[in-house]
Amino acid sequence: MSPASAPLPAAGQRGPAEHAIRAQIVEAARLHFRHYGYDKTTVADLAKAIGFSKAYVYKFFESKQAIGEAICAQTLGQISAAAEAEAGKGRTAEDKYRRFFRAIVDASADLLFNERRLYDIAAVATRERWPPYLAYLDTLFAQLRTIILFGRESGEFERKTPVDETCRAILQVMQPFVSPAMLEYTLDQIHDGPTEVVSLVLRSLVP
C-alpha cells in the first residue's frame, strides 16, 4: 500500500492504523481491563501483562486513554450494530423504532450486567465526552433519522416538526435508558420504563 492510500491514524493513535500489532494491543488490553479494571491499570502494567515493552505500546498509542478509546469504540460499535440489525427487521416505522430502542437498552444492560469493567469505560467515555462516545451518538442519531424519515414517507409519522428537532428530542428522552452514564441509575425501571417511554414517543409522532 502506498503511503498516500494508507488510512490516517485516529487521534491519539500512532503509526498506521491498520497495523496488526495495534489490534493485538487493543485485544490484550480489553481482556486485561475486563479483569483488573481501567482505572487501576497503568500502561506499564498493561505492557508487562501482554508481553510488550512500555515504549513499544507507546509507539502505537500516545496514552492509556487512547487505548481505552479504541476499546470503547468497539464496545459502543457493537451496541449500534445490534440496534441497526434490529431496526432492519421491523416492517413498519413504529416497529422499527420499538426494536431500535429495545436493542440499545438490552445491549447496554447486557454490558452493564456481564461486562461491568467495559461498561465502566463506556461510562467514563460518556461523562468525559470522549470522541468514540460522540461518534456513537452521531451513529444513533443517523439510525433514528432513517426510521423517522421512513415513517414520514409511509404516512405513519407527523411531518410538521423539523426532522432534526424530532430526532434530537427523541434521542434526548431515550438517554436515561441508553446513556452509559445514566443506565445504572434507572435499572429499577428497566422493564416497564422503556416501554412507556416508547409509547410516549410514538404518541408524539402521530400525524
Next chain:
Amino acid sequence: MSPASAPLPAAGQRGPAEHAIRAQIVEAARLHFRHYGYDKTTVADLAKAIGFSKAYVYKFFESKQAIGEAICAQTLGQISAAAEAEAGKGRTAEDKYRRFFRAIVDASADLLFNERRLYDIAAVATRERWPPYLAYLDTLFAQLRTIILFGRESGEFERKTPVDETCRAILQVMQPFVSPAMLEYTLDQIHDGPTEVVSLVLRSLVP
C-alpha cells in the same frame, strides 16, 4: 405538648422532630458541608465546628447520612416549591407544564452552579435512592398529575392513556434535565434540550 401529640421523628432522627436544636444542627451542617463538602466531613468534625459534642449530635441524628438527608430534603423541597409556584402561574395546562419543567431545570442548574457542594449531596441521594429523593420524586409526580388532569378536564390533553402511565413516562423523559445524578452530563444541552423535550411531550399529549 403531650407525648401522644408529638410528631414521630423521621427515620434516622432521634428525639422529637420539632426540637429547635435539630434545626440548629441541620443549619450549621448545611453551612459546613457547603464549604467543606459532605464526603470529607465526619460527624466529629461537624460537631467540633458547630460547637457541640459528638455525643450530643448523635442524640438527634443517628448518622452523618441522617443529617445529609435532612439537608437534602430542604434542598429538594425548595426545587419542588419553585415548580409548584411556577405551575400555579400558568393559565393553560400547556403553559403550566412548560413553567413546571423550566422551574425544575432552572432551580436544579442554579444549585449545580452556585451550591455545588449541596448539589453533590443531592446527587448522592439520587444515586443511592435516599428517602428524601424518593419523596421528591413523589412530589413531582403529584404536581405533574395535577397539571395533566387539569389539561384533560379542559380538553387540551388526550384522555386515552391511563393517567398514571402518562405521568410516569413524562417524569421519566424529563430525568436527564431534572435528576441530580444526570443534569451535570446534559449541561451542554441545557438551553435547547429542555425546550425540545417539552415540545415532544406536548405533541404526545395532543387529544
